[in-house]
Amino acid sequence: MQQGNTKTRYNDKELDEFKILIKDKISMAREELQELVGTLSAANSNGDDAAIAGKTLEDGSATFEKEQTNQLAARQKKFIEQLEAALMRIETKTYGICRSTGKLIPKERLLAVPHTTQSMEAKLKQA
Numbered sequence: 001m002q003q004g005n006t007k008t009r010y011n012d013k014e015l016d017e018f019k020i021l022i023k024d025k026i027s028m029a030r031e032e033l034q035e036l037v038g039t040l041s042a043a044n045s046n047g048d049d050a051a052i053a054g055k056t057l058e059d060g061s062a063t064f065e066k067e068q069t070n071q072l073a074a075r076q077k078k079f080i081e082q083l084e085a086a087l088m089r090i091e092t093k094t095y096g097i098c099r100s101t102g103k104l105i106p107k108e109r110l111l112a113v114p115h116t117t118q119s120m121e122a123k124l125k126q127a
Contacts, residue, residue, distance in 0.1 A: 007104050010096045014107070019090050022114050026083045029076055036073040040066065082115035089117075098122050 010018070043066050089095035096105050100122035109120060118126075 008097075009093060009104065010107075015090050015093065015095060018095060018110060018114060019087065021111065022083050022086050022090070025114060026080055026087075029080045029083065033073060033076040033080065036069055036076060039069050040073065043069070079115070086115045100125070 043062065086095060096107075096110055097103070098105050098119040098121075099117045101119055103119060103121075105116060105119045109116060116123075
């Protein structure tokens with residue numbers, strides 16, 4: 001099954017399939033981001049400072065959780081940006097072409113990691 005070696009890009013039908021997959025992932029990622037933002041908003045408005053002041057151990061735990069939630073939200077934003085960049089590559093018909101080797105990235109890899117810009121071959125050479 002070495003069909004990828006002769007193909008230089010995905011056809012419009014295949015690109016449309018990837019577009020649907022990516023749009024679904026963007027939608028789910030935005031929902032998750034909204035939940036994270038909601039969690040942060042709720043954490044920021046939890047109780048008054050005087051009532052919480054005596055609970056330093058709980059404060060530390062809450063701060064740690066907020067930091068972790070902030071990191072998750074930042075990662076989610078970056079993931080959405082990467083997916084949106086993948087949509088732009090679909091529009092310009094450069095989607096699925098490895099930025100390092102210029103070869104077509106196997107469909108299985110794109111289905112698993114639709115925002116990737118590198119084949120596994122190129123990714124492994126980086127490590």
